[in-house]
Amino acid sequence: MEYLLLKYDNLFKLVWSYMENILIISQARYASTRLPGKVMLKIFEKPLLWYVIKRLQLVKTPNKLIIATATSKSNQPIIHFAKNLNLDYFAGSEDDVLDRFYQTSKYFKGEIIVRITSDCPLIDPAIIDRGLDIFLNGNYDYVTNVHPPTYPDGFDVEIFSFKVLETAWKEAKFLSEREHVTPYIWKNSNRFMLKNYENKEDLSKFRLTVDTPEDFILISKLIEQFHNRWNDFNMEDILIFLKENPDLLKINAQYERNEGYLKSLKEDKKFLLKN
Numbered sequence: 140m141e142y143l144l145l146k147y148d149n150l151f152k153l154v155w156s157y158m159e160n161i162l163i164i165s166q167a168r169y170a171s172t173r174l175p176g177k178v179m180l181k182i183f184e185k186p187l188l189w190y191v192i193k194r195l196q197l198v199k200t201p202n203k204l205i206i207a208t209a210t211s212k213s214n215q216p217i218i219h220f221a222k223n224l225n226l227d228y229f230a231g232s233e234d235d236v237l238d239r240f241y242q243t244s245k246y247f248k249g250e251i252i253v254r255i256t257s258d259c260p261l262i263d264p265a266i267i268d269r270g271l272d273i274f275l276n277g278n279y280d281y282v283t284n285v286h287p288p289t290y291p292d293g294f295d296v297e298i299f300s301f302k303v304l305e306t307a308w309k310e311a312k313f314l315s316e317r318e319h320v321t322p323y324i325w326k327n328s329n330r331f332m333l334k335n336y337e338n339k340e341d342l343s344k345f346r347l348t349v350d351t352p353e354d355f356i357l358i359s360k361l362i363e364q365f366h367n368r369w370n371d372f373n374m375e376d377i378l379i380f381l382k383e384n385p386d387l388l389k390i391n392a393q394y395e396r397n398e399g400y401l402k403s404l405k406e407d408k409k410f411l412l413k414n
Contacts, residue, residue, distance in 0.1 A: 162244060170209075285335070
């Protein structure tokens with residue numbers, strides 16, 4: 140009996156040690172073309188990034204949470220924010236976000252990487268836990284809920300191994316692959332084991348991220364609704380509120396999903412023409 144207890148105790152420690160090498164990395168930089176300094180814009184005297192971090196801290200799967208920012212002086216407010224909250228952070232490349240993720244993951248010795256952008260303050264931790272459960276119990280290199288998307292924009296989750304991240308870091312050449320971290324991975328489905336998990340209902344039409352002034356107005360109204368219960372609301376609660384207040388969705392309805400990535404693809408074409 141004592142042997143069995145010791146055996147299971149060692150197994151638990153092994154699993155726990157492995158799971159501690161899960162990094163949730165939230166990329167955040169001050170520069171933004173359409174809404175400069177968006178991650179530090181304040182709602183109820185707290186920056187947008189505070190709301191993102193507090194949601195990520197609710198993920199149940201053991202992990203280490205990291206803010207990955209850039210080295211330029213404009214990002215000092217983000218670094219001060221991380222220090223004030225005693226959060227781990229890493230400052231890397233401004234535009235080569237793939238390199239920033241790789242260097243961050245290498246520095247913190249991550250084995251499994253969860254990528255969350257810092258413009259998603261409503262992110263549902265249960266959706267992240269669902270993705271991690273699929274990754275940990277399957278033989279996958281990359282697990283996501285965005286290819287194709289069935290969750291609202293702003294609830295995107297990407298999970299991948301450090302080994303695959305390192306391969307992408309070494310081999311990715313195009314701007315779209317460097318700036319957006321994962322395209323090299325999901326464009327090479329013949330090389331990597333990919334898994335997309337879906338919501339029961341296609342909710343991809345909902346835009347609940349922050350990239351424009353109109354996005355910020357909508358998200359501010361949603362934070363106003365839920366800020367007193369920031370630890371215990373979920374995606375379903377948001378959808379119920381939006382169904383009761385459908386005019387809110389008109390605020391940012393003119394914007395297309397993934398406009399930043401589509402812009403990078405145009406730069407890729409210029410690169411090909413030059414070479």
